[in-house]
Amino acid sequence: MSNFIAGYIPLFDLYCLHVGLALSQFIVLRAGVFSLATAAFAGIGAYTAGIMAVNFGMHPALGVLCGTLTGMGVAIVLSIPLARLRGVYQAIATVAFIQICLSLNIYSEGLTGGAMGLNNIPKTVGTGTLFVFAALASYLIWAIEKGRLGRAFNTIRQDEAVAASLGISIRRHQMLAFAISGALAGLFGGLEAYHSYAIDPRQFGFHLLITVLSYVIFGGRNSVIGPLVGVAFLIILPELARPLAENRMVIYGIMLILVINYMPKGVADTAIDAIKARRLKARGGADI
Amino acid sequence: MLAQQLLNGLVVSGVYALFSLGFTLVFGIQRILNLAHGAVFMTGAMVAYYTVDGGGPLWLAFILAVIVSGCLSVLVEITCFRRLRKTGDEEFGGVVSSIGAGLVITTIAQQVSNTQILRFPFETFPVVIFRFWDLRVSMLQLFMAGAALLMVMILGYLFYKTAFGRRVRAVTDNEHAATLMGINPNRVYSQTYFIAGALAGAAGVLVGLAFNSISFVMGEPYMMFGFAIIILGGLGSIPGALLASVIFGMVQTLTIAYLPSGLTDTIIFASLFLILLFRPHGLLGQEDAGNLGSRR
Amino acid sequence: MTTLKLTNLSKRFGGVVASEDVNIKVPTGEIIGLIGPNGAGKTTIVNMITGMLPVSGGTIHVGDIDITHAAAHEICRAGLARTFQNIRLLNDASVLDNVLIGLHRHEKSSTLSALLGLPTSGRETRALKVRAMALLAAFDLTKFAEYPAGGLSYGHQRKVEMARAVATDPDFILLDEPIAGMNDVESDALAEIFRDFARNGKGVLLIEHNVRFVAKLCSYVYVLDGGKLISEGTPENVLKDPAVITAYLGAEYA
Numbered sequence: 001m002s003n004f005i006a007g008y009i010p011l012f013d014l015y016c017l018h019v020g021l022a023l024s025q026f027i028v029l030r031a032g033v034f035s036l037a038t039a040a041f042a043g044i045g046a047y048t049a050g051i052m053a054v055n056f057g058m059h060p061a062l063g064v065l066c067g068t069l070t071g072m073g074v075a076i077v078l079s080i081p082l083a084r085l086r087g088v089y090q091a092i093a094t095v096a097f098i099q100i101c102l103s104l105n106i107y108s109e110g111l112t113g114g115a116m117g118l119n120n121i122p123k124t125v126g127t128g129t130l131f132v133f134a135a136l137a138s139y140l141i142w143a144i145e146k147g148r149l150g151r152a153f154n155t156i157r158q159d160e161a162v163a164a165s166l167g168i169s170i171r172r173h174q175m176l177a178f179a180i181s182g183a184l185a186g187l188f189g190g191l192e193a194y195h196s197y198a199i200d201p202r203q204f205g206f207h208l209l210i211t212v213l214s215y216v217i218f219g220g221r222n223s224v225i226g227p228l229v230g231v232a233f234l235i236i237l238p239e240l241a242r243p244l245a246e247n248r249m250v251i252y253g254i255m256l257i258l259v260i261n262y263m264p265k266g267v268a269d270t271a272i273d274a275i276k277a278r279r280l281k282a283r284g285g286a287d288i
Numbered sequence: 289m290l291a292q293q294l295l296n297g298l299v300v301s302g303v304y305a306l307f308s309l310g311f312t313l314v315f316g317i318q319r320i321l322n323l324a325h326g327a328v329f330m331t332g333a334m335v336a337y338y339t340v341d342g343g344g345p346l347w348l349a350f351i352l353a354v355i356v357s358g359c360l361s362v363l364v365e366i367t368c369f370r371r372l373r374k375t376g377d378e379e380f381g382g383v384v385s386s387i388g389a390g391l392v393i394t395t396i397a398q399q400v401s402n403t404q405i406l407r408f409p410f411e412t413f414p415v416v417i418f419r420f421w422d423l424r425v426s427m428l429q430l431f432m433a434g435a436a437l438l439m440v441m442i443l444g445y446l447f448y449k450t451a452f453g454r455r456v457r458a459v460t461d462n463e464h465a466a467t468l469m470g471i472n473p474n475r476v477y478s479q480t481y482f483i484a485g486a487l488a489g490a491a492g493v494l495v496g497l498a499f500n501s502i503s504f505v506m507g508e509p510y511m512m513f514g515f516a517i518i519i520l521g522g523l524g525s526i527p528g529a530l531l532a533s534v535i536f537g538m539v540q541t542l543t544i545a546y547l548p549s550g551l552t553d554t555i556i557f558a559s560l561f562l563i564l565l566f567r568p569h570g571l572l573g574q575e576d577a578g579n580l581g582s583r584r
Numbered sequence: 585m586t587t588l589k590l591t592n593l594s595k596r597f598g599g600v601v602a603s604e605d606v607n608i609k610v611p612t613g614e615i616i617g618l619i620g621p622n623g624a625g626k627t628t629i630v631n632m633i634t635g636m637l638p639v640s641g642g643t644i645h646v647g648d649i650d651i652t653h654a655a656a657h658e659i660c661r662a663g664l665a666r667t668f669q670n671i672r673l674l675n676d677a678s679v680l681d682n683v684l685i686g687l688h689r690h691e692k693s694s695t696l697s698a699l700l701g702l703p704t705s706g707r708e709t710r711a712l713k714v715r716a717m718a719l720l721a722a723f724d725l726t727k728f729a730e731y732p733a734g735g736l737s738y739g740h741q742r743k744v745e746m747a748r749a750v751a752t753d754p755d756f757i758l759l760d761e762p763i764a765g766m767n768d769v770e771s772d773a774l775a776e777i778f779r780d781f782a783r784n785g786k787g788v789l790l791i792e793h794n795v796r797f798v799a800k801l802c803s804y805v806y807v808l809d810g811g812k813l814i815s816e817g818t819p820e821n822v823l824k825d826p827a828v829i830t831a832y833l834g835a836e837y838a
Contacts, residue, residue, distance in 0.1 A: 034380065081565040087379045088321045088523075092515050093564045096557045099512060103554040143701025147709060148691045155685050158674045165634060165668075166752060167660030167689040176695070206508075210387055217384055253391030260384045261371045280730060 009127055013195065015235055016130035020188030021208075022215040022227035023141045024181045029221050030150070031177035032157030034087055037078065037094035038185045038212050040101045043204025045071040045186025050118045050193040051111065060124040064190040071186015072179050079178035083171050098209060105201040117200025118193075125194040133191060137184055142224045144180070153177060214252050218259050220266030229268040292423055293545045294538065299429045301537025302436030303498075306491035307510055308517040308529045309443060310361075310484030316524030317460045317480055318373070320382035324364050325488055325514065326507025327393035332357040332489025333496035333506060334397055337406045346412055353493045354486045361485020362478050364389045370474070390507075397504035406502040413497050432494045439490060440530065443483070447526070456480055513540075516560040522573020531571060586647035587611045588664065588756045588787055594641035595628050595811075602628045603811045605642070612755055612787040615778060617798040617819070619791075620808035621831055626791050629808070630760055634666050635659045646756060660689055665754035669761045671741050675734025679725060679744050682733045683716045686751025716751065723747045723777075739770050746777055756787040763797060775801050795832075799823060807831070 021038055028035045045067035052058040052066050078097060082090055105112050112118060144150050152173050155163040160170055193199050211234075219230020234252070238245040263270050307329055314322045332353040339349035368385040372378050416427040447453035458466040459476045467473055495510075496502045517536045521528030543552045563570065588610040595603040603625045610616045620626055631637035633644055635656035643652045646662045654662065673682050691712065697705045720726050723743045728736060733744055742762065749757055759778070763771040771794070778801060781788050792798050798805060799819040807815040807822055809831040815822050822828055 081561075085564060085568055088315075088319075088383065089519075089564060089568050091321070091383055092519060093561060096512075096515065096560045096564070100554060100557045100561065103550070103557065107550045107554065139701070140699065143705075144699060147698040147701065147705045148688060148693065149695070149698045151681070151685050152688060154677070155674065155688075158676075159672050161636070161656075162668070162672045162674070163685075164636075164656035165660060165666050166685055166748070167657050168685075169655075169657045180699075210391065213384065213387070247395070249391050250395040253388040253395065256388030256391070257368050257385050260377075260381045260388075261368070264375065264377060264381065 011235060011239065013127055013130050015231055016127075016134035017188055017192055017195070018212070018215065018231045018235065019134045019228060020137050020184055020191070021212045022219070022231050023137050023224075024184035024188070025212045025216050026221065026224075026227045027141060027144070027153075027184070028177050028181040029216060030145075030157060031153035031174055032160070033082070033174050033177055034090040035082070035094045035178065035181065036091055036209050036213060037075070037097050038181060039204050039206075039208040040094075040098040041071040041075055041182045041185035042189035042192070042208065043101055043105070043201070044074055045189030046193040046199050046204065047105070047112055047118065047189075048186070049190030050121045050199055053121050053194070054118060060122070060194050064125075064187065064194065067190025067193070068183050068187040071189065072183035075178045075182020075185075076175060078182075079175040082178070083174060095209070098205065102201055102205050112201070115201065117198055119198045121193050121197055121199070123195060123197055125191050130191060130195070133187065137187075138224060138228065140180075140184075141227075145224055149173070149176070210252065214256055216266070217256060218266055220269030220272075222265060222269040223272055225268045225272065226266050230266065233267070289422070291421075293541050295423055295425065296429075297538035297541035298534070299433050299537075300541055301534040302433045303491050303494050304513060304517055304537050305440060305530055305533035306436050306487045306494070308514050308521070308533050309440070309526060310487040311514045312518040312521065312524055312526065312529040313480060313484045315518065316526070317456065318369070318378055318382070318477065319524075320369055320372075320378045321386070322364070322369075322484075323383060323386040323511065324368070324389035324393060325361075325386075325484070326511035327390040327397070328357050328361050328364070328485045328507075329488040329492040329495075329510055330397060330502075330504060330507035331360055331393060332492030333502045334401065334406070334492075334504075335489070336493040336496060337408060337502050340408055340412055341406075350490070350493050353489045355489075357489020357492065358482040358486035360393070361481045361488070364393075364485075365478060365481040370477075394504050394507070401502075401504055403504070407500050408497060408502075428497060432498060435490065435494060439487060443487070443526075446483075452479065513556070516556055516563075518570075519560060519563055519568070520570050522570030524574070525570070525572040528570055528572030585612050586755060586787075587645075588647075588789065589645045590629070590633070590642065591645070592642035593629065593632060593639065593644065595625075595632060595637065596640045601811055603632070606808070606811075606813055608789075608806050608813075610756060610787040610789045613782055613785055614804065615782050615788040615790055615802045617790045617792065617802035617805040618808060619793070619795060619798055619805060623810075624808040624831075625811040626808055627760075628811070630666070630758065630791060633659070633664070633758060660752055660754070663755035664758065665749040665752045665756070666758040667745050667749050667760055667762055669764065671738075671745050673733040673741055673744055673748075676732055678730050679733050679736070680713070680716055680720065680729040682744055683719055683747050683751050684712060686719075686748035687712045687715060689752050719747045719751055722750075738765065739773070742766075742774065743777070746774075750781075754786065756789065757781055759788060759790045759792075761792055762790070763792065763794060771797055795823070 021042055024038045024041065048070040049063040049067035052063040053060065082093055085093055106115050108114070152163070152168045155166065155168060156170050156173055163170060215230035215234055216227055218234060219228065220226025237251065238248050259266065265273065311322065311325050314320055335356045336349040336353040339352050340346060364386070368389045369378070369382055372381040372385065413428050413431070418425045418427070447456065455471050455476050458469070458471055459473050463473050513536065517532045518529055520536065521532030540552065540556065543555060590606055590608040593603055593606040606629060608618065618626060618629070628637065632639050635651070635654055635658065639652050643650060645651065646664055649662045651659055651662050691708060693705045693708045717726070717729065720729055723746065725740065725743055725747065728740065733741065736744065763774055775797070778788055778790065790798060790802060802819060805816065805819050805822045806813055807828050814827045814831060815825040
């Protein structure tokens, strides 16, 4: 019995790690920022934490903290130029940023180990820690959603002119969203570093970008449940059948096309909306 | 030697122009950033390779590549973007959808090619070098520059001197009004996507011949360069894309020749970033491109 | 009693003069009208007041507060709310949520407590929901509270927008063509709401095309044409002014 469960632990670890990243992607999109930079922030957090451990023998808790703060710091700095851009321009800028990070990483072999990656990171983070952080991150995003920040983000995303007319500072809120996103990505990047002995630059490039984006597209961008469902589904799916695992990328690709075209709100949110609508109807329609 | 590098740069610019024109065309007409464009480019190269590999002559390979790429591009449009026009979510949805399409196409290509790097058999294109004034130019380079120039001219003619071009410009300006004047926007879009794909496919064949290294991932760096070029030129601007291609091709060739390798990429993307920062509408794009636009 | 004051307000786009030396005063408790033919520059004025367009010359004051160069989101804080020509509600959000955002200005809980979901944040949210429901009741919208705002009829959507504007507790409300597309019955209902605004001590600047509506409701009217004020005064006087008649109908009718 314990073997059965043990076999699924790596999957659960992956789930916890990727929930953090998905939430990082979720919160920026929520605030109307078309940023795809989560992968880059995760890489920055991972490498910071890894370098702290390998080169300076830092305690893992501190290392993870450094990773988080670096991720957050870089995100805040990035948000300043990005504040002037909207839509695809922001997207392109963040993709360029991922590429810059990748290139700089490979170029700075002395610090990061270049294309060979960073090795011999002590594995100090286990399933329990990952679960705790994933739960905390989910709570954080849920609390934001329920409160005034979530309402402000939502308004900015849907109509900036209205948000401004109601006294909501777009710049400040988007910078905040970026900061949270960077912190979360940096945090979980750091956790990843201490969980897997070694990290390499390719881990934090376009594959991760697409994966994280897929979670949020598939699960939903509106409520916290979205990323949680999205990660679960997309991680479990390849495990269900061998052919699915081998064709993982094709499946992600097809899924992206289908979901954004036919169920743009994502699985979880479409379901939530349907439940809400049915509840309203059951209450007896109001004459609108 | 500088003049030689400038010459090389010019040839490279031609290929970049072919790639970027299609990219910027689609954005100009539908505000969709088609991230599957690189995959279409790669498909052109592969189709050409397999044609030659199967014994076909190069001219046939070229034509097939162009046609197949064009059709593939139309297929992507129909399956991935058409529905989005109705919901009005082209900006975000288009990016996501095209990422998916690119993923599917490259993975299929990976299976077909067995993850190998494909190379044209030797002398697929005759290896002839011309020398004049201390410069060396290969026949292939002449062919590349010539093909690029020819296609750009045909495109220019199509767009500015034919009824088709007028229809495209009408739909770009105002789809609804164009419909009211009897233009079928779906057909115009499909035709535009075909052209965009065909150009990309042609670029793919040329690149495949020039570097003789075709793989399912060959489109990725070009997508990145494509971003930089069309942003520099101004999203949606054809003359802008042309101008930017020349600048980009030159700058890239020169930096590779004279600067330590590995720095080129960083410079390119840092420049892209700076452009977005200070002049998001690029050289010839519309003024209010990157800023607080009117939200739906 | 404070005043919304536009003093010598001007806007130039390169060589084109969109507004020139516009002087308008809106005291609290009054409904002031701003009319003018299409292209007169009313939208430019609105955008300058709401911080969407930089001002070329002149000043805008809300009481003592100079909002001439204030950023768009600071206008609300100064006590000025606005409605939009094309009713910009958050269509997918519930009516209650739409009004709730209007109360954003009054939210005092710290960012940290909002981030962590601390009890103060939760308490404040609940209190705000009570206020929002009260507002809905005042506008007779209670039964729509949970419905997505986009599904309501045009008239009801207008009321939700009014409720949202009132939620910010402004001293002044800028109404940008609020009765566009309404018949007389519907517009009369809104007119009552606007009179209530004035009775509750708010200053209302009403920008409208419907001259009859403006004449019925406003105590003072300004007329804009070609970016300049061509007339001002009580509705009766303004409507008789030959300059105004020329602007709307042509010189032969003056």
